Amino acid sequence: MSRPHIEPFCDRDVSFKNMILPGFGSGFRYKTLSLDNETGACSLTVQLDSGYKQPPGFSYSELEIVVVEGVIKVGDMTCNRGHYFFVPAGYALPQIESEHGALLLMMYNTGEPNLIESDQHHQFSRTELYHHVDSYKDIVWAPGNVVSPSVAAGCMIKLLNYNPDSHAMSFLYCMTPQFHQDNISYHDCAEEGYHLWGTSWMMQFGDLPTGGYFWRPPYINHGAFASEYGCIAFGRTDSKLYNHFHYNPWSTPDENQLRSAARLAKRDPFLYKWCVNMSHNHPHGPEDFEDTMKRKGHTHADGTHHHHDHDH
Ligand SMILES: [Fe+2]
Structure with a gap:
């Protein structure tokens, strides 16, 4: 998540724009709060107008939704303000509608907003991660x-x-x-x-x-x-x-x-030293032994490239 520092900002100071990306119906208006201009990931304030209806579908981006004001219906479920959704990429939500309109916070965490009409989850969706809750009524502080x-x-x-x-x-x-x-x-x-x-x-x-x-x-x-x-x-x-x-x-x-970093060096001196030097005389990024894509070599700022033959 690489986005510029945005602070202070208040969404009441800017006006809504019509969403023109494919998949979203009319009556879906938004304000951009922040945007990663490499991936398209963004956080939006969204106004669903009275009578808004969108078909079942999924996004290629992970999505979090908070109902800020008003009421939405997600399938058969009525969701009041404070309702929170964590929606993994590729997870198909049922039809969403709002009879009298609603204000939402929508956060597309991994890519640009999209809505692919479907009543089936994408085959690679990690559907087990989906969850939702009425955060105002069903969780205590x-x-x-x-x-x-x-x-x-x-x-x-x-x-x-x-x-x-x-x-x-x-x-x-x-x-x-x-x-x-x-x-x-x-x-x-x-x-x-x-x-x-x-x-x-x-x-x-x-x-x-x-x-x-x-x-x-x-x-x-x-x-x-x-x-x-x-x-x-x-x-x-x-x-x-x-x-x-x-x-x-x-x-x-x-x-x-x-x-x-100095605090890390005091707290975990061996880990810190190993991350910085890798038993070597220059910094080297850490690797995760569970990663499936192993890096076997690296390139220095001066353009030279070499492999480490010692086992990390
Ligand atoms: Fe903080």
Whole structure:
């Protein structure tokens, strides 16, 4: 997921456009929140107009959906605001309709939005990953200290999706009224957020109101935080969320990255040394022994190419 830093941004400040990609019917309008211009992956605010109806079908991209306002029917199921869907690539959803209209958050995680009309899943779809939940009614708020080191008390989460390999997470988070946290955070992962309701304040970016959004690449300082009346938001990371806290508002992303690497060197010195040197005199990217495509050699910046004959 490579997208530029977008922050602060509020979708209420821009207007909807008609979706013209094939497969989507009329009455599907969108605002782009963020876009990976290499893969077409994007996050959209979507307005389904009254009477919108779309046939059963799948996307070639993994898709997450949150019902922000209004009601949609997915097959026979009525989904109110707060309903969350994790839809693997190639998973055919039944007919979707909205009698009185709805506002959705739609995140196409791995490719551009598409809708291939079908009542069958794609043969390679990992259908076992599909799940959905009424996140407002059927999950309770958990303390935010499931992430270590912990955010301040009063920031709570509901975990919606978790990738056991990358530790990427999708979740709701809320700040209770009068929440405040006085330190500055950055992470080793990209972080995305959308305010479903309410306003929070951040030292670097000011007030983020209802409809407020950020796509924040790794190592960017954010915080202190506060929220006078509280807020509820959808959040997502692309890998493990670790809270690097500090109090230096002037540190740069490069300095934050070096500090993070220094912390790794202290915590896992042998792993760190091995990743950086590979018993060799230059950096070498790590390999996963479970990967099916093994790299046997590599090319240096000066154009020379060689193979390692030692076994990693
Ligand atoms: Fe963060």
